Amino acid sequence: MIPLATRAAIDETIDCSMSRIRRRSIELGGGFEELGDAVGRAAMGGKRFRPALVAASFAAFGGELDEANTLYSVAAAFELLHTAFVVHDDVIDHDTIRRGIPNVAGEFRRRARDRGADAAGAATLGDAAAILAGDLLLHEASRLIALADVSPGVRAELFGLLDDAIYVSAAGELADVENAVMPDYAEAEAIFNATFNKTAVYSFSAPLCAGAVLAGAPAEAVAALDAEGGRLGLAFQLVDDLIGAFGSAEQAGRDEGGDLRESKRTPLIALARQTPSWSRVNDALAVAHTGPIAVREAQLALEESGARVRLRMLIDDTLAGVRSAADDPAFPADARPLIRDLADRVEERIP
Known part of the structure; x- marks a missing residue:
C-alpha cells in the first residue's frame, strides 16, 4: 500500500516515541521504569495498517511521500492511539495475555506476585499499570500531532x-x-x-x-x-x-x-x-x-x-x-x- 521507505520512516518515528517514554520513565525510576519498558513492548509489531492508511491517503490526494516528514509523526500518532486502545481493552476484557505473551497487565501482575502480593493485589497493580500505560500512549499520540510542523x-x-x-x-x-x-x-x-x-x-x-x-x-x-x-x-x-x-x-x-x-x-x-x-x-x-x-x-x-x-x-x-x-x-x-x-x-x- 505504501513504499517500504515510508513504512520504515513511520516505524522509526514510533520507535523515537517509545524511546522518549522509556527515557522519561528511567528519570522517574522504580516501577515506572518497568512501565516504560512494558509500553515499548506493547507498541512492538502489529500490522500497523492505520499509519499506512494515513500515508496512502496522503499520496492519493497529491502529497509527495519523499518530502513528508510531518506525515510520519501524524501516521505514528494513529498507531499509538490504536495501541492505547488495545492496552485499555485488555483491562476491560480482563485479559493478561496478548500474542501469546503477558501484556502490560500481565507483566505487572507477575511483578506484584514476585514481590509477595496476593491475587487481588496483583490484579489491582496489573490493571493500574495497563490503564496508565494506555494514558501515556494517548498523551504521546496527542503530543505528536501538537508538535507536527503544520499550519x-x-x-x-x-x-x-x-x-x-x-x-x-x-x-x-x-x-x-x-x-x-x-x-x-x-x-x-x-x-x-x-x-x-x-x-x-x-x-x-x-x-x-x-x-x-x-x-x-x-x-x-x-x-x-x-x-x-x-x-x-x-x-x-x-x-x-x-x-x-x-x-x-x-x-x-x-x-x-x-x-x-x-x-x-x-x-x-x-x-x-x-x-x-x-x-x-x-x-x-x-x-x-x-x-x-x-x-x-x-x-x-x-x-x-x-x-x-x-x-x-x-x-x-x-x-x-x-x-x-x-x-x-x-x-x-x-x-x-x-x-x-x-x-x-x-x-x-x-x-
Whole structure:
C-alpha cells in the first residue's frame, strides 16, 4: 500500500516515541521504569495498517511521500492511539495475555506476585499499570500531532479528527460492555451502532482523512472520504465478527470460535435473534464454552439460522456501496483506486 521507505520512516518515528517514554520513565525510576519498558513492548509489531492508511491517503490526494516528514509523526500518532486502545481493552476484557505473551497487565501482575502480593493485589497493580500505560500512549499520540510542523488550521483539523476518534471509540466501547453485561439482549440497531463506533472512525475514517488533510485536500473530498472510511470500518468489523465465529485459529489469532466460546453479543448474534431458529442457537451458545464439539454445534446452528448468510450479504452490500462511491467527483483520480483497493482487502478477509 505504501513504499517500504515510508513504512520504515513511520516505524522509526514510533520507535523515537517509545524511546522518549522509556527515557522519561528511567528519570522517574522504580516501577515506572518497568512501565516504560512494558509500553515499548506493547507498541512492538502489529500490522500497523492505520499509519499506512494515513500515508496512502496522503499520496492519493497529491502529497509527495519523499518530502513528508510531518506525515510520519501524524501516521505514528494513529498507531499509538490504536495501541492505547488495545492496552485499555485488555483491562476491560480482563485479559493478561496478548500474542501469546503477558501484556502490560500481565507483566505487572507477575511483578506484584514476585514481590509477595496476593491475587487481588496483583490484579489491582496489573490493571493500574495497563490503564496508565494506555494514558501515556494517548498523551504521546496527542503530543505528536501538537508538535507536527503544520499550519494552525491543519493542526486544528487533525486534532478534530483525533477528538472524534477518541470520543466515538470510547462511546462504542462503553456501549459494547453495557450490551454484554445486561441480562436482556440489546436491539440489533444498538449492537450495530456499538460495532461501528468501536472501530470505524479511529481505524479507517480518521486515518484516511488525516492523510487527505495533510495533502491539502478540499473539504468536500475529506467529507466524502470520512463517509466511505466509516463504511469500510463497519465492513471490516463485521468481517471480524465472522472470523471470531467461523474463522480459523490462524485468522483469529486464538482458538477457533472464540467469540462463541465467550458468548459475545455481536451483529451476527443480533441477526440470529431475528430468526425462527433463535431458540436452538441460544441453547448452543450457552454451552459453546465447554469445548470444540460444542463450538461446532453453535456454528452449525448459526449457519442453519441463516445469520451468517445475512451478515455476509450486509458486508457485500456495504463494500459494493464503497466501490460505487469511489466514482464520486469529489475524489481525485488517484484516490479512487485506493478506496476500491481497501474494499477488496476487507473482502479478502471474509472466512
